[in-house]
Amino acid sequence: MSGAHATPTPEPAIEATGLRKSYGDVTVLDGIDLRVGRGTVHALLGPNGAGKTTTVRILATLTRADAGRARVAGYDVAADRARVRRAISLTGQFAAVDAMQTGEENLRMMARLSGLSRAAAARRAGELLERFSLTDARHRLAGTYSGGMRRRLDLAAGLVGDPEVVFLDEPTTGLDPRSRRELWDVVAEVAARGATVLLTTQYLEEADRLADRIGVINAGRLVAEGTADELKSRVGGHRLDLVTTDEHAYLRLSPRAVHHDPDALTLGIPTDGTAAHVRALLDELDPHRTDIARLSVHSATLDDVFLALTAKEPAHV
Structure with missing residues (x-):
């Protein structure tokens, strides 16, 4: 209709084009293209060595791509690394918490490092302990936590600053089935609150349950992408x-x-x-x-x- 204005397409939370990375003669990424909408959960599914972790490390500014471009939360990962880092959190395969501090001390420390006052840090720690069902263990040393509790504490620490984009690199690796399902509930809640989640996993059930869209990565290439139902229809x-x-x-x-x-x-x-x-x-x-x-x-x-x-x-x- 004459005079009508098209609604602008919102900028994706993550956008990558032609990402390439090699180590010596080994090509790890061979031209990855990726687009993740804001407020969605996107899974990268693939076997060991497929290139999932390398992709996340590039997007999280921990590794530079040999070629290609990427933007996260609206910022270029090469030119605006500091801004990208302020907008994201990254939880890896192993919980990076201080075993010699209590759960509460870990969260208060992270909140202080993010710039909160002592009072605000205490409030934020309390909110996260409750949100992640860790209130009863707040005064226990993190070293005494179970694997699932440590992973929840690690994820809570990454959310101290309310990041726009959350990277979860195989977060349930090594967890027992009960702990894995508990963490799935936490991830679903994080996404429901508006954060964008990029999840890498080898667990098919995990991708099927959590992700709005799934990319299958193999040998450094994205070989398929779509909803779980769309991918199933391909076979x-x-x-x-x-x-x-x-x-x-x-x-x-x-x-x-x-x-x-x-x-x-x-x-x-x-x-x-x-x-x-x-x-x-x-x-x-x-x-x-x-x-x-x-x-x-x-x-x-x-x-x-x-x-x-x-x-x-x-x-x-």
Whole structure:
């Protein structure tokens, strides 16, 4: 309509174009493009050595890219490093808390370092202890905390200054299932309060549960990106599991599969789940009806996506 003005697209919280990084002859990042909307949770999913941590270190100004550009919270990570650092927090794979201080002392120290007065630091520490369910342990040395409690304390310390962007680099690595789920609840709350979260993980369930969008990274490249449902649809939406009659049949059909279980002679083949497609696959894969003993159909999972997208080439060390 004449005279109408388009609503401007809000600037993303994180935007990266063509990020490259090598160490000697090893290419760690091979042209990463990334765009993360404000107030969302974005997961980078990939195997060990895929380039997830290097990506986070570049975005958090801890490592310089060899090529490419990136902006975080509206600031260039190379030209405005100090401004980027004031706008972010970073929690890594291992809790970086002082084991010889109490939980409360850790948070008050971080609040003082961020510029708060003594009174304001005490108030902020109390708020965070309550928010992260650590009030009862506030006077205990952090060294006596469980792994899950230490990780929650570490995340609380990173939120002292109410950062716009929170980087979580495999934050639940090494945690037991109960502690992992407790931390998931905390991450969901952080996002609900308006922060942007970039999460790296090897746990498919973690990405599926927490992330608005997921990027699959492998061998230094972003090989797919979308919502969990969009990624699942890339491998057919469903999976046809076939139990073959013998090892020869298993090896013949193996190249078509996204899931392999050689011990059980079972292969998973992408399908749309309809009877017509399943019948067509069976006729194509086993025209003489001698190689397939049993079959079952189930919905595709992020495991199927992950295996299909990362099995094509090995990740870099």
